[in-house]
Amino acid sequence: MRTENQKAWFFVLPVLLLVAFNALIPIMTVVNYSVQETFGNNVFFWQGLDWFQQILTSERFHAALGRQFLFTFLILIIEVPLGIIVALSMPRKGVWVPVCLVLMALPMLIPWNVVGSMWNIFALPNIGLLGYFMNDVLGVNYDMTQQPFSAWVTIVVMDVWHWTSLVVLLSYAGLVSIPDAYYQAAKIDGASPWKVFRYIQLPKMKTVLTIAILLRFMDSFNIYTEPFVLTGGGPGNSTTLLSIDLVKIALGQFDLGPAAAMSLIYFAITLLVSWLFYTLMTKDDAQ
């Protein structure tokens, strides 16, 4: 279908140059830092792979990585099914559809630092709506500034609030593309709602779900601003996710070498897991 034409490169060139400028130069800077040591004044010493070894064996990195995987796992396990359920129960057509879509997309359009601060004032005990409700109405002892568990619940609920709509929108787009004839055929065959979901709706949503899961994985794995504004990584280190820890090392302690090595390991993990997801989910298509 598509014709062979090497001149197409000229069309791609502006994109290539702009993205390369933004991607290659910074990543090379990071690579540069990751193998050198500096004591200031722009004097650098060759350090080899020491920083990589130091990061890979450090307990602090393991702890942050563990928290990061736990966070991303919780996000995926909650947001994907919830998003599908909401999408399935939405009306297919009518005046309410655009209203629903606009309201649902609203959280995604709020700047990330504002998301963090609004959840902060929402969850504060005594003065926040959520904090007040939990403590004074339900009688649960809830304080995200003191208890690690409360802090975790808050950042997970915040992310569910922020991004589940992305899964909803994508799943919904997949659902409305199913022709009515499929449902009629299923009705004639007397298929149960579960069977309709399993054999008609789920396969049709597969492409968009792949995109949704990949985007949610990448973005939740790289999350920084919202939890940083909400909890600052605390109490203690309990919600210090990978990005937060990285920025602490790079800008807080100004340990550029270890921070750079950590960035590269971090990026490599993201790439590897994304690639695994991608190949697993598109395996059947290739056959």
Next chain:
Amino acid sequence: MRKRSLIPILYIAFLMLPIYWLVAMSFKTTGEILSGFSLFPQTFTLDNYRVIFTDPTWYWGYINSIIYVSLNTVISIAVALPAAYAFSRYRFLGDKQLFFWLLTNRMAPAAVFALPFFQLYSSVGLFDTHLAVALAHCLFNIPLAVWILEGFMRGVPKELDETAYVDGYSFPRFFVTIFIPNIKAGVGVAAFFCFMFSWVEMLLAKTLTAVEAKPIAATMTRTASSAGYELGLLAAAGTLTIIPGAIVIYFVRNYIAKGFALGRV
């Protein structure tokens, strides 16, 4: 049927609660917020908004943000259009690898790039300009724009191109007067997503600016740290950041769901 529509209603209610709280806070005085819990503002005040609309350091934060977001959207769409056309119409050496490489740029954590970006844009003399932020946001917006536009372009039959050539159209004229109007919806969706991701990203925007192009986020953090917590003011500023996005989404409401669905992965 009744029971089913309960789920979206509950979900939307859950989404609206924190937003309601933010808006309610913005009409309270900071004293009232700190003194205890109240579901509605007891002493309704517009002072927080008055401060924002009369203090240049506040409202320039919004103007700066809107400038670099618009600039980024224009640049991203302008360079993504021909690239998406190439991906949808031609096979060329390394096309698949290039496409995947573009997507990997969405996987890089912004926190990784903050410091190198600061050095890069300082060294080319763009630090603290709107252009710096607009170009930096291209890192994740161009791949997204190419991805979305390519999906829409594949839906346009190739016969359209061929007919235009037979009729004697030059390529640029065909592209601008015939092809682009055909994928209007796609351009709208791509522009919406570029706008959205540039508008919500604050880490790079803050890193790359100091005074002249300072985004609203930087103004907000400054206020938060000085003079204790000006919670009422912060809530009003936060409420105002929702409005541009809400306006944009209203215009593309019928296309948003379609945008990603047509893209390929």
